[in-house]
Amino acid sequence: xxxxxxxxxxxxxxxxxxxxxxxxxxxxxxxxxxxxxxxxxxxxxxxxxxxxxxxxxxxxxxxxxxxxxxxxxxxxxxxxxxxxxxxxxxxxxxxxxxxxxxxxxxxxxxxxxxxxxxxxxxxxxxxxxxxxxxxxxxxxxxxxxxxxxxxxxxxxxxxxxxxxxxxxxxxxxxxxxxxxxxxxxxxxxxxxxxxxxxxxxxxxxxxxxxxxxxxxxxxxxxxxxxxxxxxxxxxxxxxxxxxxxxxxxxxxxxxxxxxxxxxxxxxxxxxxxxxxxxxxxxxxxxxxxxxxxxxxxxxxxxxxxxxxxxxxxxxxxxxxxxxxxxxxxxxxxxxxxxxxxxxxxxxxxxxxxxxxxxxxxxxxxxxxxxxxxxxxxxxxxxxxxxxxxxxxxxxxxxxxxxxxxxxxxxxxxxxxxxxxxxxxxxxxxxxxxxxxxxxxxxxxxxxxxxxxxxxxxxxxxxxxxxxxxxxxxxxxxxxxxxxxxxxxxx
DNA sequence: TGAAATGTTGGGGCG
DNA sequence: ACGCCCCAACATTTC
Numbered sequence: 328x329x330x331x332x333x334x335x336x337x338x339x340x341x342x343x344x345x346x347x348x349x350x351x352x353x354x355x356x357x358x359x360x361x362x363x364x365x366x367x368x369x370x371x372x373x374x375x376x377x378x379x380x381x382x383x384x385x386x387x388x389x390x391x392x393x394x395x396x397x398x399x400x401x402x403x404x405x406x407x408x409x410x411x412x413x414x415x416x417x418x419x420x421x422x423x424x425x426x427x428x429x430x431x432x433x434x435x436x437x438x439x440x441x442x443x444x445x446x447x448x449x450x451x452x453x454x455x456x457x458x459x460x461x462x463x464x465x466x467x468x469x470x471x472x473x474x475x476x477x478x479x480x481x482x483x484x485x486x487x488x489x490x491x492x493x494x495x496x497x498x499x500x501x502x503x504x505x506x507x508x509x510x511x512x513x514x515x516x517x518x519x520x521x522x523x524x525x526x527x528x529x530x531x532x533x534x535x536x537x538x539x540x541x542x543x544x545x546x547x548x549x550x551x552x553x554x555x556x557x558x559x560x561x562x563x564x565x566x567x568x569x570x571x572x573x574x575x576x577x578x579x580x581x582x583x584x585x586x587x588x589x590x591x592x593x594x595x596x597x598x599x600x601x602x603x604x605x606x607x608x609x610x611x612x613x614x615x616x617x618x619x620x621x622x623x624x625x626x627x628x629x630x631x632x633x634x635x636x637x638x639x640x641x642x643x644x645x646x647x648x649x650x651x652x653x654x655x656x657x658x659x660x661x662x663x664x665x666x667x668x669x670x671x672x673x674x675x676x677x678x679x680x681x682x683x684x685x686x687x688x689x690x691x692x693x694x695x696x697x698x699x700x701x702x703x704x705x706x707x708x709x710x711x712x713x714x715x716x717x718x719x720x721x722x723x724x725x726x727x728x729x730x731x732x733x734x735x736x737x738x739x740x741x742x743x744x745x746x747x748x749x750x751x752x753x754x755x756x757x758x759x760x761x762x763x764x765x766x767x768x769x770x771x772x773x774x775x776x777x778x779x780x781x782x783x784x785x786x787x788x789x790x791x792x793x794x795x796x797x798x799x800x801x802x803x804x805x806x807x808x809x810x811x812x813x814x815x816x817x
Numbered sequence: 818t819g820a821a822a823t824g825t826t827g828g829g830g831c832g
Numbered sequence: 833a834c835g836c837c838c839c840a841a842c843a844t845t846t847c
Contacts, residue, residue, distance in 0.1 A: 567818090688818065725818085737845040739819050746819085805820085809847060 328417045328505070329355035332378065332424035332439065333430065334365075334583075337388045340545045341492035341586035343453035344423040348497040354399040358413070359385065361520065364438065366431040366717065375522060376679040377715040379532045380541055380582055382521040382693065387542035389516060391663060394498050398505060398511035403520050407442055413512060414446050426452040426628040428461075429717055456587055458482065458622045460751045461629055471630045473732040477625070478618050492589045534677045535763070536806055539713065547589075548577035554593055561610040565617075568671075568682035574614070577714035578680070580621060591618050624722040627726035634722040636702065638730035642815055649698035657798050658693055659707055661761070664790075664797035666773050667747035668692050670760035675762075679713035684750050690727035691741035698802040698811070701728035737812045740805050747773035763794040794802035 330457025331348045337359075338346065348355045361367065367374050367381060371440060385401065389577050392399035392650035413419070422443055426436065426635070436452070438719040438765060443450050465471065472478040518524055540548070551573040564572025564708075594614055599607045606612040628634055638644050639693070657663050661672035671685035681689070686708075693704040709715045729739065751757060754772030758765050764772060766786035771778035776790060776797055783790065 409828085487836090670842095691819090735818075735846085740821095740847085742820060802821090 328352045328419055329421045329423065330417070331355055331357045332421045332422055333357050333363060333388075334424070334435075335427060335429075335585075337384045338392070338494045338546075338584050338586065339497050340543065341589050342425065342548070343493060344374060344425045344451070344494055345496040346493045346499070347423050347451060347453060349496045349501045351421065354505050355423075356417060356505070357392060357401055358400045359388075359592060360402035360404065362405045362435075362794075364431065364435045366429060367521075368493045372431070372717065373710045374715045375710045376435075376532070376535070376713050377709075378521040378580065379535060380539075380679070380713045382516070382518060383541035384582060384584055386518050387544075393545070397501055398510050400510065401516050402422055403514045403517075407438075407474065410439075410442055411446065414443070414448060416512060419446075420446055422448055422450045422521050423453060424450070426455045426513070428455060428457070428625055428630070430632045431717070435615050437809070439448065456583065457625060458591060458619075460488070461626050463624070472623075473788055475620065475733045475750045478623050479616055482622065482763065483615075483618055484593070485672070489588060489591055489595075492586060492592055492769060506787040530611045531676075532679075535679050539679065541584070546576065546585040549576050549579065550585060550590060550593055554597075556575075558594065558606075558610055558614060562613045565613070566684050566750055569751055569753075569759070570687050573683065575680070577716075577719075578712075581714040581716035581719070587618060587621060591615065594618075620722075621719060622715075624716075624718040627722055628718040631732075634731065635705075635717050635724065638701070638728070639725060639732060640734075643728070643730040646700075648700040650703065651697070652699060654697045654798060655693075655699055655703060657795070658689070658697060658699075658704075658783065662795050662798075663697075663746070664776070664795040665692065665743040665801075666748075666754075666757040666761055666764055666775065667743050667751060670751075673760045675708075675711050679711065679816040681712070684746075685756075687727055688741050688743055688746045690724060692741075692743055694728045695808045696738045696743070696799055696801060698808060700806070701725065701730070706748065738809060742805075744773045744801065761794070764790065 329348055329351055331344050333345075334342070336342055341588075345357070367378050389399050389401070400413075403439060409677050422439075424436070424439075427433065439752055440450055454696065464481065466477060467684070472481070475551070528543070553576065557574060561572065564570050566572070574583055577592060577631050580587055580590065594611055598611050608614070631639060658672060659676075661669035661676065663669055667685065668689050671681050671689045675681040675683070690704060691697050692699070703723040705720050708720050709717070712720075722731060725733045727739040729735050752771070754767070754769045754771070757772055764786070766773060767775055767778065767788060768782070771782060775783065775788060775794065778786075788794055
């Protein structure tokens with residue numbers, strides 16, 4: 328018998344390990360396990376919302392396996408002893424898995440490889456979820472890319488190397504001689520393995536449970552819907568948080584219910600080139616670039632595994648951040664007094680997702696206005712985002728803090744009022760997520776403290792009572808952070 | 818995938 | 833008619 332180790336790749340389409348298993352003569356079981364080394368379980372990277380998503384994925388995947396007639400084994404806490412038992416009991420000959428480059432997974436993979444090696448079990452690490460192979464993806468001088476644009480250009484030039492997604496493994500005919508009933512191993516998937524159940528009242532995930540679809544079928548549906556309806560005006564619509572202008576597949580890609588290659592090829596299929604060989608439709612190009620940003624993020628984390636903890640510009644680590652717990656709490660709760668920030672943070676808490684434009688604004692605000700180190704914001708995002716992804720998250724936060732590869736320069740400070748007025752001009756995003764400000768007109772919706780008393784009164788707003796006064800003054804905070812950075816240059 | 822400060826220009830009011 | 837000033841509007845520099 329063979330075994331397929333599934334981890335962050337709970338899908339049937341474009342799953343190289345599963346595909347290899349169905350094409351092997353032996354029957355196989357699919358194993359999913361957790362233990363203290365797995366990313367979702369490490370205390371360092373608490374991923375609460377993502378764990379909720381994962382639980383739903385597992386239930387869905389288990390059902391699909393049952394329909395398919397392939398045994399799916401879930402192990403709550405995999406120990407070396409337990410693994411040995413499984414290997415012996417099922418007479419496992421070969422193990423297939425998709426290779427992950429996430430630092431935490433790498434360590435688990437090494438453990439598994441060495442354990443299985445001792446058992447004389449052959450392991451087959453299949454190509455991971457990336458678009459291209461990275462060791463040889465280098466600049467002309469042989470360096471690791473540290474700037475996005477040349478990375479993108481080189482990838483685009485080599486796009487013929489991006490393999491076509493493998494078909495749904497269930498469509499490959501194979502003879503399975505066992506079913507789950509024949510096995511007497513594994514645990515039942517329990518909610519409490521993934522998140523704390525809430526005894527009474529509204530649980531934190533209630534909005535997600537009502538509105539968020541999860542699983543491979545849902546992922547493919549989201550992608551298809553975006554390609555049909557959203558792609559043709561992606562380039563401009565993607566920047567307006569009140570508009571459903573983005574694909575929303577980030578969580579499917581991050582959690583592995585959709586492969587990046589599937590998303591890539593679904594766009595590439597309709598791409599046309601002009602006479603110069605450029606992509607005709609800039610919407611197509613923009614979306615492919617965004618997918619490429621994900622590739623870039625994983626590539627950077629692969630080459631700089633420390634970058635999820637430490638600033639790549641090492642002198643940032645010497646900065647003396649204020650790190651005020653009070654300010655941090657106000658930020659997480661969406662109580663900073665800056666409407667666009669509060670709207671974003673509340674959208675994040677409620678839905679497990681935040682519009683990308685707003686992620687940049689709240690990130691800049693945390694680091695540069697509240698004077699809090701990026702790692703604190705990164706940890707909060709990992710814990711609250713359904714699409715929490717170590718590579719993307721680290722890249723994004725280092726970018727906004729100005730200490731990563733291809734980062735925004737330190738002096739680039741987003742103005743939360745101007746950003747609000749530019750990207751949420753009528754204030755409808757703010758009004759949706761900050762209902763206290765529902766009746767405020769668009770002139771003051773991004774700066775309620777400047778509204779005259781009669782306007783505030785008419786809008787039923789009492790600043791400091793039912794909506795906070797600004798936690799900090801932006802222009803003062805800007806001056807302060809710039810002088811802090813200046814001290815660094817000396 | 819910025820914003821603020823500073824510099825330049827040109828039209829119009831006005832003595 | 834002319835020079836002067838003011839100040840948008842735009843451009844450039846700086847953080």
